[in-house]
Every structure is written in C-alpha cells, then in structure tokens.
Amino acid sequence: MENLTGACIIGQSGGPTAVINASAAGVIQTALKADCITRVLGAAHGIKGVLEDKLYDMSQEDPAELELLKHTPSSALGSCRYKLADPDVDDTDYKRILEIFQKYNVRYFFYNGGNDSMDTCNKISKYMQKVGYACNIMGVPKTIDNDLNGTDHCPGFASAAKYIATSVAEVWQDAHVYDTGMVTIIEIMGRHAGWLAGSAALAAVSGCAPDLVYLPETDFDMNEFLESVKAIYNKTGKCLAAVSEGIHYADGTFVSEAKTSATDGFGHAQLGGLAAMLADQVKQATGAKVRGIELSLLQRCAAHCASATDIEEAWKAGAAAVEAAVSGVTDKMVAFKCSREGGYTCETVLEPLDIVANFEKKVPREWINAAGNGVEQPFIDYVLPLIQGAANAPTEQSMPRFAHLKKVLTTEM
Numbered sequence: 177m178e179n180l181t182g183a184c185i186i187g188q189s190g191g192p193t194a195v196i197n198a199s200a201a202g203v204i205q206t207a208l209k210a211d212c213i214t215r216v217l218g219a220a221h222g223i224k225g226v227l228e229d230k231l232y233d234m235s236q237e238d239p240a241e242l243e244l245l246k247h248t249p250s251s252a253l254g255s256c257r258y259k260l261a262d263p264d265v266d267d268t269d270y271k272r273i274l275e276i277f278q279k280y281n282v283r284y285f286f287y288n289g290g291n292d293s294m295d296t297c298n299k300i301s302k303y304m305q306k307v308g309y310a311c312n313i314m315g316v317p318k319t320i321d322n323d324l325n326g327t328d329h330c331p332g333f334a335s336a337a338k339y340i341a342t343s344v345a346e347v348w349q350d351a352h353v354y355d356t357g358m359v360t361i362i363e364i365m366g367r368h369a370g371w372l373a374g375s376a377a378l379a380a381v382s383g384c385a386p387d388l389v390y391l392p393e394t395d396f397d398m399n400e401f402l403e404s405v406k407a408i409y410n411k412t413g414k415c416l417a418a419v420s421e422g423i424h425y426a427d428g429t430f431v432s433e434a435k436t437s438a439t440d441g442f443g444h445a446q447l448g449g450l451a452a453m454l455a456d457q458v459k460q461a462t463g464a465k466v467r468g469i470e471l472s473l474l475q476r477c478a479a480h481c482a483s484a485t486d487i488e489e490a491w492k493a494g495a496a497a498v499e500a501a502v503s504g505v506t507d508k509m510v511a512f513k514c515s516r517e518g519g520y521t522c523e524t525v526l527e528p529l530d531i532v533a534n535f536e537k538k539v540p541r542e543w544i545n546a547a548g549n550g551v552e553q554p555f556i557d558y559v560l561p562l563i564q565g566a567a568n569a570p571t572e573q574s575m576p577r578f579a580h581l582k583k584v585l586t587t588e589m
Contacts (some may be wrong), residue, residue, distance in 0.1 A: 202494020
C-alpha cells in the first residue's frame with residue numbers, strides 16, 4: 177500500500193441508474209476535500225474520455241450543483257460501452273491510458289460501473305502494477321441488474337426495484353377497472369439475472385401482486401406459461417404476469433424475438449419485444465384481450481421513485497472508495513456487507529477486483545418457487561429493506577431540479 181499525492185480521475189460506464197450520480201458525488205465531494213488529491217478530473221464518457229484526453233475539472237463546478245447529483249438520474253459525466261483488449265494481445269489502449277495518467281500526474285482512478293466496468297478497472301489496475309506506475313485504483317459498484325459478485329447488493333438496484341414494484345401495483349389497479357377480462361404482461365430488464373423481475377412481487381405489499389413472475393434463472397416453458405395464464409384467467413377473468421427480458425428456453429436461446437437484433441460493445445444481445453411476442457401467443461391461445469407493456473429505460477432512470485436508502489448507500493460507496501484509496505488501498509471494489517436480522521444494517525467493505533470482474537450473481541434457486549413462475553418469501557425479505565425511504569428530490573415549479581454541470585475541460589498543469 178502506498179500513500180500518493182496527485183490527481184484523480186472519476187469515470188462512469190455502462191447503463192445508467194437513478195443513483196449512479198450519487199456515487200459520483202460521493203467520489204467528487206470526498207476527493208475535493210482530500211489533501212493528497214491535487215486535482216479532481218471527470219472523464220467524459222468513461223474510459224473513452226481518458227483515451228481521448230477529454231477530462232473535466234470538477235473543482236470548477238458549483239458545490240450546490242454537485243449536491244444535486246444525488247437526485248439526478250443517468251450518468252452526468254457521460255457513459256460508454258468500451259471493451260479494453262487483453263493487454264497481452266494489444267496494449268495500445270493501456271499505453272495511452274498510462275500516457276494520460278503521467279500527463280496529469282494521476283495517482284488515483286475511480287471507475288463507477290457494473291460487471292464489464294469492473295473488468296475494465298481490473299485490467300487497468302493490473303497493467304499499472306505490471307509497468308510499475310503507482311496509482312491507486314478502485315471500483316465503485318453500479319448496476320440495476322444487481323448481479324455483481326462479492327457484494328450483498330448494488331447501488332441502483334433498489335431504486336429500479338422500487339419503480340418496478342410501484343409500476344406493477346399501479347398497472348394492477350388499472351387492469352382491474354373493468355368487469356371484462358384482460359391479460360397483462362410486463363417486460364422487465366435483466367439479461368441473465370432475475371433480481372429486477374423478481375422485484376415485481378413486492379407489489380404484494382400493496383395488495384397488487386402479479387399472478388406470475390418468470391426469471392432467467394429457470395428454463396422457460398411456453399406451454400407451461402400459456403396453461404398457467406389460461407388457468408388464472410379462466411378463474412378470475414384477469415392475469416398479470418411479470419417476465420424478465422432474459423427468459424430462455426431449455427436450450428439457452430432467448431424467448432425474445434429481438435434476440436438477434438443487435439449487440440452492445442461487449443457482445444451482449446440487446447433484448448426487447450418480449451412482452452409483445454408473449455401477448456400475441458396468449459391472445460392466440462385464449463382469445464382474451466391482452467396488453468404487453470415494456471418498462472424499458474423507465475426502470476433505470478426513475479429518480480422520482482428512487483429509494484432514499486439507495487441514494488445514501490450509493491453516495492457512501494463513492495466516498496468509501498476515495499477514503500480507501502487515499503489510505504493506500506488499491507485494486508479493490510467497494511462492496512456492501514449487510515444484515516437483516518433484527519433490523520437492516522449496511523456497511524462498506526472492500527473486495528478484490530479479481531473476484532468481481534466478469535462474475536454474475538444470480539437469484540438463488542431456492543428463492544424461486546418450484547414451478548419457476550414466482551418468488552419465495554426470502555426474496556421479498558432480501559429486497560424490501562433496500563427500497564425504504566422517499567427520495568425527497570428538489571423541484572423547481574413542481575418539476576425535478578437536476579444538476580447542471582459546467583463540464584469545463586481541463587488543461588495540462
């Protein structure tokens with residue numbers, strides 16, 4: 177461990193969340209107060225901003241605007257999906273990153289993101305160690321998918337879960353207005369992990385539980401799905417199903433008809449269109465009125481429905497990363513260690529980037545019912561403490577007051 181004096185860079189990467197900027201605020205506000213950090217730089221669009229030498233001087237920002245980041249969704253510094261090559265195969269990007277670090281005397285690097293972002297963070301960390309450049313590097317977790325290994329949960333997940341559960345409860349109310357039959361299918365994000373889709377079950381707290389919930393942790397059977405929908409519909413005249421976009425058949429192929437439409441920068445299939453496809457299947461099988469709803473981007477940018485717990489923990493994760501780095505720690509990701517016995521408690525811990533990068537945490541099979549179309553009480557007990565508290569976000573003429581950053585490009589010292 178080495179205590180260093182120099183500049184720091186904070187970058188954001190991957191899909192945005194309602195609270196990723198709260199983590200950025202935690203990093204920036206804490207770093208600006210650290211005596212050993214000489215400059216606080218924000219990378220425009222993640223690691224691409226470093227490669228392109230496009231860095232913002234965060235000391236030029238109004239402190240009040242930085243405080244508003246806690247209630248501003250999306251990625252204020254800009255995000256990217258850029259995959260660094262294996263440095264043993266192609267070290268071009270790494271040499272450029274080292275060049276920029278040396279140019280600005282960057283001795284601290286904080287990267288805020290999910291699985292792929294932690295992979296980027298890990299690769300840069302190992303490269304800097306290999307070439308002998310002293311730089312303390314820390315990962316700050318973020319993902320609504322909640323699939324990061326090594327942490328109880330991820331900042332961003334709780335707010336998305338709260339929005340999903342709230343929306344499902346509201347749709348349930350709407351779907352029960354008329355005395356005519358209707359089937360409603362709600363498509364929820366989650367490629368390989370079903371934490372978000374499972375969170376739809378929290379609508380039960382409002383007495384509006386979905387009838388069926390399908391997660392990608394179990395194989396999807398179209399016949400079982402249609403028979404379950406028909407049985408519920410024939411009994412009650414209504415059926416509400418929540419489905420993860422990543423549900424797949426036993427052979428591993430995605431049910432979503434959009435599975436081959438495109439891929440992102442990391443080669444992941446961009447999913448979508450599942451609700452419409454399932455709605456068509458149900459309509460053919462039952463003749464019922466069917467409505468397919470895709471929550472899409474709404475579930476990851478709904479800051480108005482953010483969890484106060486999520487906001488607080490997201491900020492704490494950013495601050496903890498800086499505190500650890502300036503004390504000499506490197507090559508780690510901030511993680512959460514929580515207890516739900518006798519009340520919810522959460523503390524930050526540090527995990528090696530090696531065990532975090534490229535490992536996906538799935539919903540335990542025992543938290544899913546035997547039929548694979550619902551979740552058990554332990555799932556509810558896990559998520560419910562995380563969604564507590566209202567955001568109480570600032571407003572201006574009854575509209576959200578988001579942060580407005582100057583984004584002043586930095587120059588060489």
